[in-house]
Every structure is written in C-alpha cells, then in structure tokens.
Amino acid sequence: MKIVVCVKQVPDSAAKVVVENGKVTWGDAPLVINPWDEYAVEAALQQKEAHGGTVTAITMGGESAKDALKHALAMGADDAILISDPALSNLDTQATAQVLSAAIQKIGGVELAFFGRQAIDGDAGLVPAQTARLLDWPALTLASTIKVEGDSVRVERAIEEGRQVVTAKLPAVFSLVKDFGEPRYPSFMGIRKASRAVIPAWSLAELSISAPAAVIAWTEITNPPSREVKCDIVTGGSPEEIAEALADKILAEKVL
Amino acid sequence: MDFTLSEEHNMLQRMVRDFSQKEIAPVIKEYDRKQEPIPFALPRMGELGILGLCFPVRYGGQGMDYISLGLACEELEALDTSLRVAMSVHVGLCATTIFQWGTEEQKQKFLIPLAKGEKLGCGAFTEPGCGSDVSAIRASAKRAGDAYILNGEKMWISLASKADYALLTMRTNKDAAKPSQGLSTFIVDLHSPGVTSGDIHGKLGVRAGSTGWINFQDVRVPLENRIGEEGEGFKITMSAFDHGRYTVGSGATGLLRAALEASVKYSQQRTTFGRAISEYQLIQEKIARISQDYEIARLLHLKAGWLQNQGERCTREISFCKKFATEASFKAADDAIQIHGAYGFSDEYDVERYLRNARGAIIYEGSSEIQTLIQAGYALGQREDKPLRCELPAYDVEEWQK
Numbered sequence: 001m002k003i004v005v006c007v008k009q010v011p012d013s014a015a016k017v018v019v020e021n022g023k024v025t026w027g028d029a030p031l032v033i034n035p036w037d038e039y040a041v042e043a044a045l046q047q048k049e050a051h052g053g054t055v056t057a058i059t060m061g062g063e064s065a066k067d068a069l070k071h072a073l074a075m076g077a078d079d080a081i082l083i084s085d086p087a088l089s090n091l092d093t094q095a096t097a098q099v100l101s102a103a104i105q106k107i108g109g110v111e112l113a114f115f116g117r118q119a120i121d122g123d124a125g126l127v128p129a130q131t132a133r134l135l136d137w138p139a140l141t142l143a144s145t146i147k148v149e150g151d152s153v154r155v156e157r158a159i160e161e162g163r164q165v166v167t168a169k170l171p172a173v174f175s176l177v178k179d180f181g182e183p184r185y186p187s188f189m190g191i192r193k194a195s196r197a198v199i200p201a202w203s204l205a206e207l208s209i210s211a212p213a214a215v216i217a218w219t220e221i222t223n224p225p226s227r228e229v230k231c232d233i234v235t236g237g238s239p240e241e242i243a244e245a246l247a248d249k250i251l252a253e254k255v256l
Numbered sequence: 257m258d259f260t261l262s263e264e265h266n267m268l269q270r271m272v273r274d275f276s277q278k279e280i281a282p283v284i285k286e287y288d289r290k291q292e293p294i295p296f297a298l299p300r301m302g303e304l305g306i307l308g309l310c311f312p313v314r315y316g317g318q319g320m321d322y323i324s325l326g327l328a329c330e331e332l333e334a335l336d337t338s339l340r341v342a343m344s345v346h347v348g349l350c351a352t353t354i355f356q357w358g359t360e361e362q363k364q365k366f367l368i369p370l371a372k373g374e375k376l377g378c379g380a381f382t383e384p385g386c387g388s389d390v391s392a393i394r395a396s397a398k399r400a401g402d403a404y405i406l407n408g409e410k411m412w413i414s415l416a417s418k419a420d421y422a423l424l425t426m427r428t429n430k431d432a433a434k435p436s437q438g439l440s441t442f443i444v445d446l447h448s449p450g451v452t453s454g455d456i457h458g459k460l461g462v463r464a465g466s467t468g469w470i471n472f473q474d475v476r477v478p479l480e481n482r483i484g485e486e487g488e489g490f491k492i493t494m495s496a497f498d499h500g501r502y503t504v505g506s507g508a509t510g511l512l513r514a515a516l517e518a519s520v521k522y523s524q525q526r527t528t529f530g531r532a533i534s535e536y537q538l539i540q541e542k543i544a545r546i547s548q549d550y551e552i553a554r555l556l557h558l559k560a561g562w563l564q565n566q567g568e569r570c571t572r573e574i575s576f577c578k579k580f581a582t583e584a585s586f587k588a589a590d591d592a593i594q595i596h597g598a599y600g601f602s603d604e605y606d607v608e609r610y611l612r613n614a615r616g617a618i619i620y621e622g623s624s625e626i627q628t629l630i631q632a633g634y635a636l637g638q639r640e641d642k643p644l645r646c647e648l649p650a651y652d653v654e655e656w657q658k
Contacts, residue, residue, distance in 0.1 A: 071267075182278075185304060186271045188309055191267040191268055191271065192319065195262065195267060
C-alpha cells in the first residue's frame, strides 16, 4: 500500500507568536513539524505496519522545511519529497491543494493520502478537502479510526455530536484527529537514516503545473485585543466557606 | 575547528527532551516527594534505546557516538538528576566498562541485554568504609576452583535494589605488594544466592533515584564473570570512573541549563518596585554567570565526548568537566532559588529540587577534592596516562552500525 502523508513546518506550539509592524513573528522559536501532522505520520506508520507498503512524507517550502520531513523520516517514513519553487509564496489553501494534488499524482499509485486535521499556524483545516476535490477522491475528514478492507475503507469520524462511521472506495484523502495514539518518538536508527537522507526537491516544472494563484488575499493581520485581567482572591475561614463564596461568585458573574 | 553539532546530534537531543518533557515532567514532583523511582522511567528509556545509545548495533546498541551520550545525559538531567544517574551507572560504570574491558563472550552475554535495556546494570565500588580510596576496598573474592566466592558490602550504590547485574571490584589478594594491585573486577548477577540489597531513604536529593546497599554472603561467581585479569581491578575501576564521570559532568550541564531557563523565565515575569526583576543588575549578574557557566560546562563535555570519539584517553578533560559542571550547577541552582525568592524555597517551583539534586554530584564519582588532586597531578607532571591493555574503542561510524 502506498501512503502519502502531507506535513507542514510551523512555529513551535510553545512559541509566542505576535504581529509586529504588520508582520507575524515568533522570535527565535524553532520551527517544527505541525503537531497535528505528527499524528498523521503516526497513523500512516500504523497503516504501513498493518498492511505493508511505503510511507512518503511531502511538504512545501524552502530548504528549512526539510527538517519537518526529516522528523517524519526519523519516525519511520520510508522517503520524503520537498516541493520547492520560488513561485510558491503567499499561497492560500486552494493553491496549496493544487500543488499537493499534483505531487500526489506524480508519485502515482497512492492509495491513502494523510493530513493532520489543520496546521496550528493558519488553522484553516481546508487543504485536505480541497486536495481531495482536485484529485476527485473521497475526502474523509476528522478520521479517528481507519480500517482498510480490500479496495475500500471504513472510517470512524470524530464529530462534536458523537461518532460517524463512513465508508468509501480507495484511493482517498484523510484528515486525522488525535485518536491514533501519541506520535512515536524518532528512533535512533531513524534519526541516523534521516540525517543522512538526500531529500529530492521538486519544482513546479517537475510537477508540470504553472504557479498557482491565491484566490484569497491576506490584507491585514493584528494581535488580539489585550484583555484586562482582574484578580479577586476569595477568602474565608474554612475550605467549605471559600468554596461557597466562590460558587456564589461564579453564579453572580453568570460564569455558569 | 567546527563547533557545529551534527543534525543527528540535534535530532537526538530533541528526541530525549521530548521524552523527558512528555513523560517524566508531569510526574517528577510526585515521585521526588514520595522518594520513589518513577516505575516506568527505566523501562521506557530501555525501549527507546536510550540505555544503549552509544554501543555498536551488534552489541544491542543504537550505534551513536560518545558525544551523543553526553548530550542525552544533559537532556535527561535538565529534567531530573535521577534519570541521568541511571545513565551513569547503567551505561557509564557498567556497560561501557564491559565494552572496554570485556571479552567477546562477556560482551555477548552481558553487554547485549544491558544495551537493549532488557537487563539493568550498576557499578558497585564504594563500601561503608571507603569511597575515594579505591585501593582500600575490603570486600573480598576468593578463588575456589572455577569460581570466586564473594563476601562483603557495597554502599551508596545507585540502582542497588533494581539492577540485574553489578560491575564491582573486590579484593582478591590481601598480600599484594601494593594494595591497588590486589583488586579484581567482576560482573555479578544480583539474583544469585547470597546477594541481598536494600534502599537508602532520607537523601538530601535525587529522591526519585534509587540508591542502596548490596551485601554479598558467600556468593559464588563463575570464573568467566571476571572482567580483565586478576589484579587488574584498580585500572578497570579507574576506567569505569572515567565513563561515569563523563555522564555526571554532561548531566550537571543539563542542570545548569535548567537553572538558567527557570531563572530567565521567572525573572521576566516577576515584578518588584514596578519593574520585571530581570531589569535589575543584581539579578542580571546571577543570570549572566549561570549562562557563562553553562557554556563552559557544555564545551568541556563536548570536548570530552569528542576525545573519546577519537579513541583518546581523557581522564584529565573528564575531570575538568565533572568538577566544573557539578560545582557550577550547585551554585546555579542556589542562584536560581535566590532569583525565585520565597517561591524558590518551595517545591511549587523546580529550583529547590535542582539544588538538592546538584549537591550529591560534588561528592560521588570522585569528589571535587579527588578531581583537584587528579588535575594537579597532570599539571605538575606527576601523572600520565599509561597505555592500558584494553582501551575504550574509538568511535567508528561504519563499525558501529554492524
């Protein structure tokens, strides 16, 4: 089974992301693989362990984005491809999906295309569905379990109201939630393999597509309004008294 | 000269950090308060390959180099000293010494399960009446046909009650011309009849670590468990100390970093007289010193790791690293407490644990006083590294993958 997992490099979730002079900055915080995509790599490796096959990690970005791919390789992915082209900047999700779908087609024979549910920087969560649309494959979003049976797949979706079971024919695109278990750490063998890996870089010409144009323009970005935080300390003679006073306050403030 | 760490080193460091942050950080305070080892910590470190990371693949290891061992120790002790102590005794004192001095049969039998983390090892040299003075070891091993009979007690042994194997040094000849020539080293199965062990509680620090005693009462150890020749025990013990001290020094570097990070973070949050305390020069002076000491300690352990990779003896450099980093880490933890004020005095914050944990390392694995004598000995030309019958093999990247 040929599995592709699409990953993105994002600022570390511990980074303090702010807007300065109209530009987003995260200081000197490191760039890491998008945490949701780590779950997708984990799920891809589990599918490989269950059915055999290969896992290929792909990403779009500059030279530094190779670190996200190396993380996937160190976790156990078989190979990785960087899609890099000067024309690929300021893309929206639709344009990103055009590039990724072209790459998935170029790889050929892919049966499962995995994505994390969203990237923690843009938070759109649209690329999986848009990629599926362009490939004309089923989009199985928010998948919490995946069971491949022959040429079809049975997926449980984690939706707010409960669980929904859906089936579809392969190949298909999946966006994944956390239910596949904590992503494994890179193994030492994996680290060694990843640090020596020569990762091919594909340009748009190699994908036989022209530079996709963003349909959404990003005109302004601002910091969230700063909040006034007021601190009240609830006092009382005993823990019971304090708890009662706190409960009254919560009700009076209509928190509950 | 290139000071850049390889990509492999950076990834390894991140991986060990992720493990300790995700799995150990949430529970360390609980176990430190209970004075109990975290039950899943060592099995997890074994599964992840950390307990054998610097040994060749054919010996059950992960094929990484000696610098990697130092970096892993730095990361582990940045979270808690108890994790690094396990590395010091299991990897440093026990497994690396077998790797250096053991026969091929001994490596097959003992090193492989140790490196895979299937068995735990410790090093047992200190006795109730002797620590720094190794040549005063009294516990004895008497030859009886194709075995030795061990009697005596070892004290202050990390993992005493948890380890499967102990690498230990016993007196085999009371009448040797020099007391240090009458010692021999063994690898002993601690599940053998006649072995009893127990834990020591009430330690100042490393409370989530296991420290104890091991008693030997007519314990029969087969001849093939002797490491090296009879009478070579002193030299082998000194090799073991080199390995152990390297992990102690690189680990203490991690504690320095933890004290630095905690101090930077807290000083930027806490305000007095209307300003963050990081803006006051008396606080900056402390932070500057901790950051400088961290840098020095790191350079010392990386150099010691590099020298080991080259196959060079570096007792002197390891001594610099061990003494400097352990003393600086204690001072850094003390400064970090001062920066945290009253909060630093409570276990709500981590820095009080850093101080308690840092203290022991100035004593164990060769006290600062012993390190000073070693260093003076080299400087005055009174001490030189004579070739050993078995040297620690230089790191060979291809050879280590086999």
